Amino acid sequence: xxxxxxxxxxxxxxxxxxxxxxxxxxxxxxxxxxxxxxxxxxxxxxxxxxxxxxxxxxxxxxxxxxxxxxxxxxxxxxxxxxxxxxxxxxxxxxxxxxxxxxxxxxxxxxxxxxxxxxxxxxxxxxxxxxxxxxxxxxxxxxxxxxxxxxxxxxxxxxxxxxxxxxxxxxxxxxxxxxxxxxxxxxxxxxxxxxxxxxxx
Amino acid sequence: xxxxxxxxxxxxxxxxxxxxxxxxxxxxxxxxxxxxxxxxxxxxxxxxxxxxxxxxxxxxxxxxxxxxxxxxxxxxxxxxxxxxxxxxxxxxxxxxxxxxxxxxxxxxxxxxxxxxxxxxxxxxxxxxxxxxxxxxxxxxxxxxxxxxxxxxxxxxxxxxxxxxxxxxxxxxxxxxxxxxxxxxxxxxxxxxxxxxxxxxxxxxxxxxxxxxxxxxxxxxxxxxxxxxxxxxxxxxxxxxxxxxxxxxxxxxxxxxxxxxxxxxxxxxxxxxxxxxxxxxxxxxxxxxxxxxxxxxxxxxxxxxxxxxxxxxxxxxxxxxxxxxxxxxxxxxxxxxxxxxxxxxxxxxxxxxxxxxxxxxxxx
Ligand SMILES: Nc1ncnc2c1ncn2[C@@H]1O[C@H](COP(=O)(O)OP(=O)(O)OP(=O)(O)O)[C@@H](O)[C@H]1O
Ligand SMILES: [Mg+2]
Ligand SMILES: [Zn+2]
Numbered sequence: 001x002x003x004x005x006x007x008x009x010x011x012x013x014x015x016x017x018x019x020x021x022x023x024x025x026x027x028x029x030x031x032x033x034x035x036x037x038x039x040x041x042x043x044x045x046x047x048x049x050x051x052x053x054x055x056x057x058x059x060x061x062x063x064x065x066x067x068x069x070x071x072x073x074x075x076x077x078x079x080x081x082x083x084x085x086x087x088x089x090x091x092x093x094x095x096x097x098x099x100x101x102x103x104x105x106x107x108x109x110x111x112x113x114x115x116x117x118x119x120x121x122x123x124x125x126x127x128x129x130x131x132x133x134x135x136x137x138x139x140x141x142x143x144x145x146x147x148x149x150x151x152x153x154x155x156x157x158x159x160x161x162x163x164x165x166x167x168x169x170x171x172x173x174x175x176x177x178x179x180x181x182x183x184x185x186x187x188x189x190x191x192x193x194x195x196x197x198x199x200x
Numbered sequence: 201x202x203x204x205x206x207x208x209x210x211x212x213x214x215x216x217x218x219x220x221x222x223x224x225x226x227x228x229x230x231x232x233x234x235x236x237x238x239x240x241x242x243x244x245x246x247x248x249x250x251x252x253x254x255x256x257x258x259x260x261x262x263x264x265x266x267x268x269x270x271x272x273x274x275x276x277x278x279x280x281x282x283x284x285x286x287x288x289x290x291x292x293x294x295x296x297x298x299x300x301x302x303x304x305x306x307x308x309x310x311x312x313x314x315x316x317x318x319x320x321x322x323x324x325x326x327x328x329x330x331x332x333x334x335x336x337x338x339x340x341x342x343x344x345x346x347x348x349x350x351x352x353x354x355x356x357x358x359x360x361x362x363x364x365x366x367x368x369x370x371x372x373x374x375x376x377x378x379x380x381x382x383x384x385x386x387x388x389x390x391x392x393x394x395x396x397x398x399x400x401x402x403x404x405x406x407x408x409x410x411x412x413x414x415x416x417x418x419x420x421x422x423x424x425x426x427x428x429x430x431x432x433x434x435x436x437x438x439x440x441x442x443x444x445x446x447x448x449x450x451x452x453x454x455x456x457x458x459x460x461x462x463x464x465x466x467x468x469x470x471x472x473x474x475x476x477x478x479x480x481x482x483x484x485x486x487x488x489x490x491x492x493x494x495x496x497x498x499x500x501x502x503x504x505x506x507x508x509x510x511x512x513x514x515x516x517x518x519x520x521x522x523x524x525x526x527x528x529x530x531x532x533x534x535x536x537x538x539x540x541x542x543x544x545x546x547x548x549x550x551x552x553x554x555x556x557x558x559x560x561x562x563x
Contacts, residue, residue, distance in 0.1 A: 022291065112372065114363040120372060148357055148379060155375040187346035188353075 008034070060131070062124040063107045064089040072096070072105060079103045081138040083131060085157060087111050087145055095143065103141070106131065111149040112156060120156060128157070132164050139168040146174040146192075201313060201501040202275045202530045203243065209269040210262035211288075212238045213557035220561070221532065222550035225523075228534040230554035236534035239554070240316065240506045243532070246272050246284050247314040247342050247504075249305040257288050266290065274312055277501055282311050306341075306348040313342055313499060315491045316506035317484070319513065324487065325471045325480050329461035336391055336420075336462060339491055343499050347390055354383040354457070362452045370448055377440045380456065385433035387457040388422050394494070395420035395462060401490035402483075409521060410482045414467050418487065422460040481513065489525065505531040512536075 004012070008030055015026035033041060057063070058070035065071070072078060072092070082103030086092055092105045108123040132140065140161050144150035154171055161169045175193035176185055185193070202223045208214040213235045228236045237253075241260075244252050251260060261268040267289040274282045286305070287294040295302040297311065323331045341348040361376040399418040406416035424439055426432040439455040440447075446454050464471045464487075466479055475483065495503045505526045511519050511533065523531075553560045 112375070114360050114367070114369070119369065148353060148360070151379055152357075152360070152375045155378060156372060159375065186349070188349070 057124075058107075061092075061105045061107055062109060062127055063092050063105060077102075080134075080136045082141060083128075083137060083139075084141040084143050085128065085154075086143050087150065087153075091143065103139075108144070108153065111144055111147070111153040113149045123153075125157070129160065132161060132167060137167060139170060142169065142171045201277070201504060203272060203312070203504055203532075204275055204281075205271075205273040206239065206242060207269070207271040208239075208242055210265040211242055211260060211268040211270055212262060214238065215262065215557060217557065217559045219552060219559055221530065221552075222548060223530055224548040225550070226530070226532045227549060227551045228532065228554055229536075229551055230534075231536060233556075234554045235557045236554050237318075237508055240318075240508050240532065240534065242270050243272065243312075243504070243506065244314060244316065245270060245286065246308050247312040248338050249309050249341060249348060252316075252338070257293065258290065260288055261290075272312070276311075284308055284311060306352065309342055309348055310345060310499075313495045313501055313503035314506055315488055315495070315503045316508065317488045317510050318506075318508035319510065321484050321488060321510075322480055324484050325464055325475065329459075332462040332464070333458070333460065335487075336394065339494075340390060340394055343491075343495050344390055344394070347387075350383050350386050350390075354380070354387055357383065358453060358456070358458060365447055365453065366451045368448070368451075370444075373444070377437055380453075381433045381436040381440065384436050384456045385424070385426075385429055388420075388424055388432050388436075388460070389429050391457065391460070392420045392422070398487065398490040398494055401493045402486045405486035405489050406483060409486055409518065410479070414479070416471075416483050416486060417463075417465040417468070419463045419465075420460065421463045422457065423455050482518075485514075485518075485522070492526075492529070502529045505529050507531065507533045509534050509536070 011030040011033065012023075012026045015021055015029045016023055018026075021029070033044075036044075055064055055066055056068055058065045058073055059068045060073040061070060063070050063072075067074070079102045083106050084095065084101060084103055085106045085108065086095065087108050087110055089107055092107060095101055095105070106124070106128050108125065108128070110118055110123055112118055112120060112123065131137065140157070142154040142157055144153045158169050158171070161167055173192075173196040174189070175196060176182065176189060182190070203221050205221070206219045208217050208219075210216075219239065228239055230236050241251055241253055251257075254260070267287055269285065269287050271283070271285040274284075276282060283298050285296045286308070293305060295305060295308060297308060302308065324335050337347075337351060341351070357376055357380045361373065361380060364370065364373050364376075395418060402418055403416050407413070424432050424435040426435045436456060440453070443455050464483065466475050466483060469475075471480065471483055492503055492505075495501065507522075511522075512535070514522065550561065
């Protein structure tokens with residue numbers, strides 16, 4: 001990137017640090033910004049500042065929210081007997097789209113991954129264990145991703161949750177996608193779907 | 201199964217070359233460092249999913265160029281065709297099978313089967329257990345569906361667990377054991393099954409190649425016991441628990457398929473220690489050739505045979521035996537000189553001359 005004026009180099013570098021953006025895209029984005037009218041750039045800067053300063057973590061479930069407690073935690077109708085544990089706030093939004101789950105959530109903010117320096121202490125686990133001690137709670141549903149790290153995180157929580165009397169720990173089933181053909185499923189998915197079969 | 205055509209673009213010493221193969225015997229003829237092995241390396245990429253010479257894709261790209269490309273056209277049974285292409289850049293690979301983009305190199309597996317024999321193949325017996333695990337992994341990845349993925353997941357979990365051990369953070373170690381045992385058991389079961397099956401073939405082949413009554417015995421050795429998947433998994437979990445202190449002390453995981461071995465005995469003696477040069481060569485050849493039967497039985501195709509610079513390693517008798525053995529299959533042989541024996545007596549030989557990355561065919 002020799003030859004570009006310093007401010008452009010810095011901007012390209014910053015874009016390049018974003019997920020899914022390679023050096024070429026970073027350069028394209030940077031030059032796009034340069035070509036924008038000033039007020040549009042100001043709006044963008046404002047939006048960036050707003051997401052950082054206008055957002056906070058829900059004091060109960062640790063989801064990213066603009067008000068704390070968040071809309072789910074603050075809703076008196078929700079069932080306080082169940083907590084669904086997910087990795088990210090976007091998982092909450094995905095599950096809410098399903099419209100059938102009436103319980104609460106807990107957002108970990110990631111999954112345990114030693115290689116990436118993420119251990120139990122880097123996740124919102126302490127907050128979860130405080131909530132588990134609540135007598136109203138009957139079930140913890142582990143809905144971390146079905147990746148190796150998501151599974152290990154579920155294992156970790158399950159082990160500790162078994163120490164709480166009368167608390168059921170469940171893991172969401174991983175299986176075949178609805179509308180998916182059996183023959184196109186990979187072995188792991190098929191094996192899981194078999195393992196978690198149910199009587200009809 | 202036949203390879204019809206191979207295109208190489210900025211792949212190692214090749215600027216651009218297209219090679220057409222005959223369905224019988226193909227001889228790649230050229231001086232040292234002319235690019236013969238490179239052709240076999242390119243073919244292996246599609247069968248095994250990676251280069252057998254290097255783990256660093258970057259080394260495959262022609263010096264001074266940003267990316268390399270390979271394309272192969274294969275004819276399978278019943279006149280089906282398969283077209284695979286891979287682009288190797290500094291940031292990774294782009295893969296297509298029959299024009300459909302694939303995410304991972306393991307998705308090319310199962311389209312092309314090869315059995316290869318090279319001077320390095322002798323390491324299979326002479327070197328440590330790692331080489332023998334590699335032999336199993338490379339052979340099994342191409343003909344057992346899902347094996348490569350299981351292996352990759354296993355390695356990934358192992359890395360996570362070893363990282364904790366290295367950092368001496370041992371309290372959340374156990375949460376990796378279940379998954380490690382799950383994939384570990386699957387790998388062990390598959391390797392046991394595979395080894396048992398090729399052992400019988402290898403033994404018969406050894407007897408006929410060596411023309412002796414010595415016998416070759418091949419057996420998978422693992423610390424985990426059990427006959428079923430559930431038993432092996434259970435066994436591995438308890439082995440992990442039992443070796444916890446050792447693991448912590450050493451800073452890495454000491455049990456699992458990544459520590460297993462394929463035991464090779466000639467007349468009940470460990471081949472690595474006691475076999476003669478000739479016995480080693482014959483045993484390795486028998487093992488490699490036993491893969492042919494396995495692939496034919498399980499995958500319903502004859503593999504393509506790749507022989508890198510090995511005719512010179514065998515005496516005339518074995519050369520002829522070997523060529524007769526692979527007679528019905530497409531075979532690609534590299535050599536530095538027009539052989540006086542062996543192949544020039546055979547019919548339908550295609551000679552492909554290589555000269556510093558430039559191809560010219562004859563005959
Ligand atoms: N990335 C690369 N770019 C350009 N040239 C390369 C690259 N990698 C290897 N080479 C060259 O390719 C040549 C080796 O090719 P190869 O191993 O196929 O030769 P060979 O014909 O099998 O030789 P031998 O008979 O000695 O085994 C060497 O001259 C090497 O310098
Ligand atoms: Mg060579
Ligand atoms: Zn909340």
